[in-house]
Amino acid sequence: MPHNHEWQTRIKTVEREYVAMRQAADRFLKSAIDDPTILLESLRHREIVRASQNLEGTYLMRLFAEFEAGAREYWATQRRSHPKTIDLLNGIAARRGIPLTPTENAHRVREYRNSLVHERESVPRTPSLAAARSHLCIFFNFLPPYW
Amino acid sequence: MTKNHEADEQRYVVSVFDAEGPGAGVVFTFTPAGNNNEHGVPLVQSQFMVAAKPSDDGIAFDWSGTPNDPKSAKIQMEKEAEERMRERVRWIRSVESLVDTVEDWAAELEWSTRRIEKKLDDGWIGTHRVPALLMQEDTCRVLLEPVGRSAPGVEGVVDLYLLPAYDDIATLYYYDNRWHLHHAFPDVSDAATAREAQAVALSKEALAKVLAEMRQNAA
Numbered sequence: 001m002p003h004n005h006e007w008q009t010r011i012k013t014v015e016r017e018y019v020a021m022r023q024a025a026d027r028f029l030k031s032a033i034d035d036p037t038i039l040l041e042s043l044r045h046r047e048i049v050r051a052s053q054n055l056e057g058t059y060l061m062r063l064f065a066e067f068e069a070g071a072r073e074y075w076a077t078q079r080r081s082h083p084k085t086i087d088l089l090n091g092i093a094a095r096r097g098i099p100l101t102p103t104e105n106a107h108r109v110r111e112y113r114n115s116l117v118h119e120r121e122s123v124p125r126t127p128s129l130a131a132a133r134s135h136l137c138i139f140f141n142f143l144p145p146y147w
Numbered sequence: 148m149t150k151n152h153e154a155d156e157q158r159y160v161v162s163v164f165d166a167e168g169p170g171a172g173v174v175f176t177f178t179p180a181g182n183n184n185e186h187g188v189p190l191v192q193s194q195f196m197v198a199a200k201p202s203d204d205g206i207a208f209d210w211s212g213t214p215n216d217p218k219s220a221k222i223q224m225e226k227e228a229e230e231r232m233r234e235r236v237r238w239i240r241s242v243e244s245l246v247d248t249v250e251d252w253a254a255e256l257e258w259s260t261r262r263i264e265k266k267l268d269d270g271w272i273g274t275h276r277v278p279a280l281l282m283q284e285d286t287c288r289v290l291l292e293p294v295g296r297s298a299p300g301v302e303g304v305v306d307l308y309l310l311p312a313y314d315d316i317a318t319l320y321y322y323d324n325r326w327h328l329h330h331a332f333p334d335v336s337d338a339a340t341a342r343e344a345q346a347v348a349l350s351k352e353a354l355a356k357v358l359a360e361m362r363q364n365a366a
Contacts, residue, residue: 001263001264001265001266005279009265011313012308012313016294130314133312137310137311138311140311
């Protein structure tokens with residue numbers, strides 16, 4: 001499989017895993033309300049609620065990690081440097097002639113990932129996981145098939 | 148072989164990987180399960196290895212690389228390996244046949260096509276390669292991508308994505324000895340309901356309808 005498709009597939013796989021865990025978490029939440037005795041090892045209901053609320057953010061970090069790993073793999077074939085992520089995206093966009101909108105959309109996902117990692121108070125507008133996957137896959141589409 | 152066939156039958160942890168070299172087949176390793184000391188640490192134990200390859204008569208086995216002789220357990224291990232090999236061959240052939248068919252239909256619908264190879268990891272049948280199909284008409288690009296051979300109630304899952312965003316448009320499930328096409332409508336959140344409500348047997352007409360919708364989405 002061409003390299004760009006392979007990385008797009010990996011990004012898509014993270015989204016599929018999220019959908020599976022979303023359904024599992026929703027069911028577990030409901031079951032724990034119906035029967036609190038299913039909570040083992042001093043697990044409290046509010047911890048499940050919190051985990052469920054944070055699920056999309058958790059998977060967004062994984063989604064971006066896959067994207068960044070692929071982007072860095074491509075970059076390593078072009079340059080020996082190890083730029084910050086913001087410069088990595090801009091560098092690839094410049095080299096591949098990626099238009100402004102897909103580049104900005106990829107940066108939106110990066111900024112949201114940063115806000116989650118660094119627990120910033122001002123959180124950028126939240127893209128859904130599906131929207132984030134779409135933005136990152138579109139950015140990757142501008143990379144060559146093989147590198 | 149994690150399941151117990153008989154009460155006195157040894158259980159094994161089975162690993163599957165591709166043998167080196169083109170057409171070299173698949174290697175199965177069998178390690179006896181449950182041989183731990185009182186602290187749960189695995190004891191030094193035997194390992195058995197067999198290479199399996201489809202042949203005209205079924206599955207051919209080659210024990211020349213095994214570090215230990217399985218003796219009478221050989222029959223049990225070959226039975227296990229054969230079951231998995233048959234499933235592997237079934238799944239790969241079903242995807243190849245699907246891609247052949249869709250490629251022909253797409254050409255008749257005047258979409259251009261290109262095959263790409265996809266590697267799938269599967270703990271039961273091992274890592275393997277299957278074809279995926281890129282289809283394009285004007286600026287609309289669609290990918291028919293095999294996802295896996297196993298899901299509850301089905302014997303194969305293949306997705307149709309709208310590229311380059313990888314948006315879900317439809318999913319193909321194999322059951323009742325044929326492929327069924329299911330639309331993945333974004334406003335239907337219950338996947339099980341969507342699977343049942345939107346299913347149609349895969350046909351050139353059904354594919355044409357979905358591709359037409361994709362073209363509209365891409366416009």
